[in-house]
Amino acid sequence: MTSALKIDSTPLRLDVEKLRADFPILQQRVNGRPLVYLDNAATTQKPVQVITSQDQYYREYNSNIHRGVHTLSSKATAAFEQARSRVRTFIHAASDKEIIFVRGATEAINLVAQSYGRSRLGQGDEIIISEMEHHSNIVPWQLLCEQTGAILKVIPINDDGELIMDEYAKLLGEKTAMVAVTHISNALGTINPVRQIIEMAHAHAAVVLIDGAQAAPHTGIDVQSLDCDFYVFSGHKLFAPTGIGVLYGRQHLLDSMPPYQGGGDMIRMVSFAKTLYSDLPYKFEAGTPNIAGVIGLGAAIDYLDAIGMDAIAQYEHKLLGYATSAVKAVPGLKIIGTARDKTSILSFTLEGIHPHDLGTILDYDGIAIRTGHHCAMPVMEHFHVPATARASLAFYNTSGEIDYFIQSLHKAREIFR
Numbered sequence: 001m002t003s004a005l006k007i008d009s010t011p012l013r014l015d016v017e018k019l020r021a022d023f024p025i026l027q028q029r030v031n032g033r034p035l036v037y038l039d040n041a042a043t044t045q046k047p048v049q050v051i052t053s054q055d056q057y058y059r060e061y062n063s064n065i066h067r068g069v070h071t072l073s074s075k076a077t078a079a080f081e082q083a084r085s086r087v088r089t090f091i092h093a094a095s096d097k098e099i100i101f102v103r104g105a106t107e108a109i110n111l112v113a114q115s116y117g118r119s120r121l122g123q124g125d126e127i128i129i130s131e132m133e134h135h136s137n138i139v140p141w142q143l144l145c146e147q148t149g150a151i152l153k154v155i156p157i158n159d160d161g162e163l164i165m166d167e168y169a170k171l172l173g174e175k176t177a178m179v180a181v182t183h184i185s186n187a188l189g190t191i192n193p194v195r196q197i198i199e200m201a202h203a204h205a206a207v208v209l210i211d212g213a214q215a216a217p218h219t220g221i222d223v224q225s226l227d228c229d230f231y232v233f234s235g236h237k238l239f240a241p242t243g244i245g246v247l248y249g250r251q252h253l254l255d256s257m258p259p260y261q262g263g264g265d266m267i268r269m270v271s272f273a274k275t276l277y278s279d280l281p282y283k284f285e286a287g288t289p290n291i292a293g294v295i296g297l298g299a300a301i302d303y304l305d306a307i308g309m310d311a312i313a314q315y316e317h318k319l320l321g322y323a324t325s326a327v328k329a330v331p332g333l334k335i336i337g338t339a340r341d342k343t344s345i346l347s348f349t350l351e352g353i354h355p356h357d358l359g360t361i362l363d364y365d366g367i368a369i370r371t372g373h374h375c376a377m378p379v380m381e382h383f384h385v386p387a388t389a390r391a392s393l394a395f396y397n398t399s400g401e402i403d404y405f406i407q408s409l410h411k412a413r414e415i416f417r
């Protein structure tokens with residue numbers, strides 16, 4: 001099950017066996033079989049380093065932050081703010097002030113739509129998204145359109161699941177106020193040319209949000225080099241706890257935006273006549289935050305940094321190539337999403353078997369995949385399928401697991417013959 005990757009002889013810089021040992025959950029059996037976890041696009045597993053960080057926080061220094069002068073509160077505050085700096089270096093932001101902690105990618109996008117969008121956009125302004133967005137990067141903009149009279153435009157995709165850039169160019173114009181596009185598609189695995197997307201939007205003075213929920217776990221991110229205005233991701237897809245995520249925003253934009261929520265910690269002074277808001281990043285962090293989650297996110301980033309995002313990307317690229325060749329040999333299997341530039345996600349249909357039935361059969365063998373529309377219904381519509389089966393990889397997956405997964409697919413075909 002855990003054989004070395006055997007695609008070519010290029011030495012790999014990742015000791016996957018050693019890394020797997022860091023993930024207690026991967027050591028278990030499911031339905032009597034060793035767990036093969038291929039649902040990483042939904043959420044990733046947590047290394048012991050992250051789990052321990054949670055345990056330590058609650059056992060040793062659980063305390064509210066930014067408020068207390070006592071020792072535990074100072075310790076919690078220091079850990080919280082240190083994690084913010086870790087996030088800043090991870091995505092190469094210019095300042096800690098540009099790192100806002102939120103619940104996840106979904107909340108980050110809603111924050112931008114409601115704070116930036118609602119204060120800046122009006123009747124007839126245009127927001128461009130794409131056909132391959134997760135619902136989290138569709139619905140907040142639809143809500144904003146209802147509230148402001150702005151208009152939603154959609155970049156179409158081709159049958160390989162790539163953005164049609166010529167159509168994007170045609171959509172851009174004087175009225176374009178906002179472009180919000182995913183870095184990597186959760187339903188197709190397509191890596192979008194975000195640098196080019198951003199450059200083209202800026203040429204029309206539009207502001208750009210990149211949804212990095214699927215990119216952060218698989219590739220290095222440099223928000224300054226990308227030149228994006230907003231970048232969002234979720235901790236739980238990045239080997240960190242659930243309920244924590246990040247909004248990166250350019251400082252001058254965040255500075256100019258009204259608060260998203262009001263409450264404690266986001267104010268400098270409150271009176272009934274007037275309230276003064278805190279400086280960044282606290283202006284956008286009302287209420288007691290997910291302190292443990294932030295500390296866990298810092299621990300996850302430490303863990304990933306020690307491995308190296310380049311090594312992870314290189315390994316996963318090979319593993320996806322291996323898996324793609326292997327599934328192609330399964331009769332009746334159709335891959336949905338065949339972009340040239342892809343990562344870590346293998347969406348497919350298998351003739352004669354509903355994806356949900358397939359998911360159930362694979363589960364008997366201890367294999368966890370996701371089936372359904374993956375919160376990307378427009379993608380399903382494009383490919384005229386109600387659902388797909390999706391195997392999504394992380395650096396702890398092995399070619400041995402892929403072999404076992406393929407065997408199970410063959411078995412499923414036999415059952416449904």
Ligand code: 7TS
Nearest residue numbers: 041042104105106134136186213214234
């Ligand atoms: N954007 C993309 C591209 C995503 O894949 C997801 C979650 C989100 C936004 C929302 O992230 P959240 O953490 O705020 O929920 N994607 C998936 C998935 O593919 N299966 O389960 C969740």
